[in-house]
Amino acid sequence: MTVTQEPAEPAAELAEQPYTYRRVELAEPDWRRFPGWRDVTEAQWRDAQWQRVHCVRNVKQLRALMGDLLEDRFYDDLVADQQELATMSMLLPPQMLNTMAPHAGTDPAKVTEAFYADPIRRYMLPVRSDRDPDWPSHPHSQRDSLHEAEMWVVEGLTHRYPTKVLAELLSTCPQYCGHCTRMDLVGNSTPQIDKHKLALKPVDRQDAMIDYLKRTPGVRDVVVSGGDVANVPWHQLEAFLMRLLDIETVRDIRLATKALAGLPQHWLQPKVVEGLARVGGTARRRGVNLAIHTHVNHAQSVTPLVAEATRAALDAGVRDVRNQGVLMRGVNDTPAQLLDLCFALQGEASILPYYFYMCDMIPNAEHWRLSVAEAQELQHAIMGYLPGYATPRIICDVPYVGKRWVHQLAEYDRERGISYWTKNYRTGIEHDDPEALRRRYPYYDPVSTLPAAGQQWWRENG
Numbered sequence: 001m002t003v004t005q006e007p008a009e010p011a012a013e014l015a016e017q018p019y020t021y022r023r024v025e026l027a028e029p030d031w032r033r034f035p036g037w038r039d040v041t042e043a044q045w046r047d048a049q050w051q052r053v054h055c056v057r058n059v060k061q062l063r064a065l066m067g068d069l070l071e072d073r074f075y076d077d078l079v080a081d082q083q084e085l086a087t088m089s090m091l092l093p094p095q096m097l098n099t100m101a102p103h104a105g106t107d108p109a110k111v112t113e114a115f116y117a118d119p120i121r122r123y124m125l126p127v128r129s130d131r132d133p134d135w136p137s138h139p140h141s142q143r144d145s146l147h148e149a150e151m152w153v154v155e156g157l158t159h160r161y162p163t164k165v166l167a168e169l170l171s172t173c174p175q176y177c178g179h180c181t182r183m184d185l186v187g188n189s190t191p192q193i194d195k196h197k198l199a200l201k202p203v204d205r206q207d208a209m210i211d212y213l214k215r216t217p218g219v220r221d222v223v224v225s226g227g228d229v230a231n232v233p234w235h236q237l238e239a240f241l242m243r244l245l246d247i248e249t250v251r252d253i254r255l256a257t258k259a260l261a262g263l264p265q266h267w268l269q270p271k272v273v274e275g276l277a278r279v280g281g282t283a284r285r286r287g288v289n290l291a292i293h294t295h296v297n298h299a300q301s302v303t304p305l306v307a308e309a310t311r312a313a314l315d316a317g318v319r320d321v322r323n324q325g326v327l328m329r330g331v332n333d334t335p336a337q338l339l340d341l342c343f344a345l346q347g348e349a350s351i352l353p354y355y356f357y358m359c360d361m362i363p364n365a366e367h368w369r370l371s372v373a374e375a376q377e378l379q380h381a382i383m384g385y386l387p388g389y390a391t392p393r394i395i396c397d398v399p400y401v402g403k404r405w406v407h408q409l410a411e412y413d414r415e416r417g418i419s420y421w422t423k424n425y426r427t428g429i430e431h432d433d434p435e436a437l438r439r440r441y442p443y444y445d446p447v448s449t450l451p452a453a454g455q456q457w458w459r460e461n462g
C-alpha cells in the first residue's frame with residue numbers, strides 16, 4: 001500500500017519569532033499632562049535643582065500634583081502600604097514620576113488603572129494591594145539580606161570578594177526604590193523599619209576607606225556607591241575619586257548611580273560634567289577603568305534626557321556606562337519587557353545592558369521576587385537577540401556567596417523552592433572557616449511560586 005502525505009502546512013507559530021525587534025526612538029513624556037506641572041517650562045524641567053525641590057515625598061504632594069487624575073482608592077491603598085509594609089519612604093523626582101503611565105490620558109478611572117498597572121509605579125510607588133497577601137515576606141528574609149554590614153572592614157566598606165570592595169559613601173539617594181536591597185540603611189525610617197545610621201562623619205569614613213585600600217593592595221576594583229553617588233556633593237566625590245586614583249593598585253572604579261535615569265539632570269549640570277572630565281582624564285592617563293553603573297528596570301525610564309546624560313559622561317572620559325537592573329514581577333518579568341529595555345539602553349542610550357539581579361530576600365518583597373526557575377527561563381528567552389557582549393546575565397546574589405549566574409546552582413529542590421550554591425573564594429569574614437568552600441549555601445524561591453506540596457511544607461515549617 002502506498003501512503004501519500006499531504007504537504008504539511010507550516011504551522012503559524014513556526015513562522016514567527018518569539019520576539020520581534022523594531023527600533024523605537026526615545027521620547028520624553030509630556031509632564032504638562034499632570035495638573036501640578038501644567039506651567040512648568042523646559043528650562044525648569046532640565047534644572048537639577050528644580051527637580052530636587054519638586055520631588056514628591058508624601059501623599060499630600062502627590063495629590064497636589066495629580067489633581068483629580070487619581071481616584072481615592074489609589075491613595076488609600078498607598079497610605080495602607082506606607083503604614084503597614086513599606087520598607088522605603090517615598091521620594092520621587094519629577095523625571096521619574098513622569099515616566100509612569102505616560103499615555104493614560106485624563107479620565108481618572110483610566111489613569112488610576114494605568115497607574116495600578118504601570119511597571120515604574122509598581123516598584124517606585126508600591127501600594128498595599130501589590131504585596132503578596134499570604135507571604136509578604138519569606139521566612140528567611142532579612143533586613144541586610146546580603147550581610148554587607150557584617151563584611152565591613154571599616155564603616156561602609158564591604159570587602160566580600162577577594163579583589164573588590166564596595167564603598168558606601170552615604171545612605172541617601174535622589175529617589176527611593178521600594179525594593180531597595182540596602183533598605184536596612186538607605187533612606188528615611190518608615191513605620192515598619194527603623195533605619196540604621198552611619199556613625200562616622202563622611203570625611204572620617206572616607207579617610208578610613210582610603211587608608212584600608214592603601215594597606216590592601218590585593219583590592220583592585222572599587223565600587224563607589226551608597227545610596228547613590230549623585231547625593232555626594234560633587235567637590236567631595238571628586239576629591240574621593242582623585243584619592244582613589246592616587247592608589248596605584250586600584251585599577252577599576254565604578255560609580256553607582258540610579259540618578260542617571262531617575263534624575264539625569266544631575267549628571268548634565270556643567271559643574272558635574274566638568275568635574276567628571278577631570279576625573280575621567282586622570283583615570284585615562286593612569287590607565288584606570290572608570291565606569292558608571294546605573295539601575296534601570298523598564299524601557300519607559302529610558303528617555304532622551306537619560307541618553308543625553310549618558311553621552312555627556314562618555315564624552316567626559318567615562319569608559320563605559322552599564323546597567324544593573326533588578327528583575328521584578330510586574331515590572332520586567334517577560335522576555336519582551338527585558339529585550340525592549342535592553343534595546344532601548346544599548347541602541348538608543350549607549351548604556352550596556354550588563355546585569356539583571358534577582359530581587360533580594362528582604363522583608364515584604366515576595367510579590368516582586370521571581371523563582372530561580374523563572375529567572376533561568378528568562379535568561380534562555382533573551383539569548384541570541386542582542387550582541388553577545390550586550391546580552392545581560394541574570395544574577396542571583398546568594399547570601400554569603402555573591403553573584404552567581406542563575407544556571408550555576410549546584411542543586412535545586414523545586415518543590416520547596418530551595419536552591420543550593422557553592423563558591424570559590426572566601427568572603428572577608430571566612431578566613432578562619434575551613435568549611436567555607438565546601439559548604440552549600442541556600443537561596444529561597446517565593447513560597448507563592450511553589451507547587452501545593454511545597455507551600456504546605458512552608459506553612460508547617462516556615
Ligand code: SF4
Pocket residue numbers: 172173175176177179180181182186226227228258259295
Ligand atoms: S537608588 Fe539604589 S540604593 Fe537608592 S533606593 Fe534605589 S536601589 Fe536603593
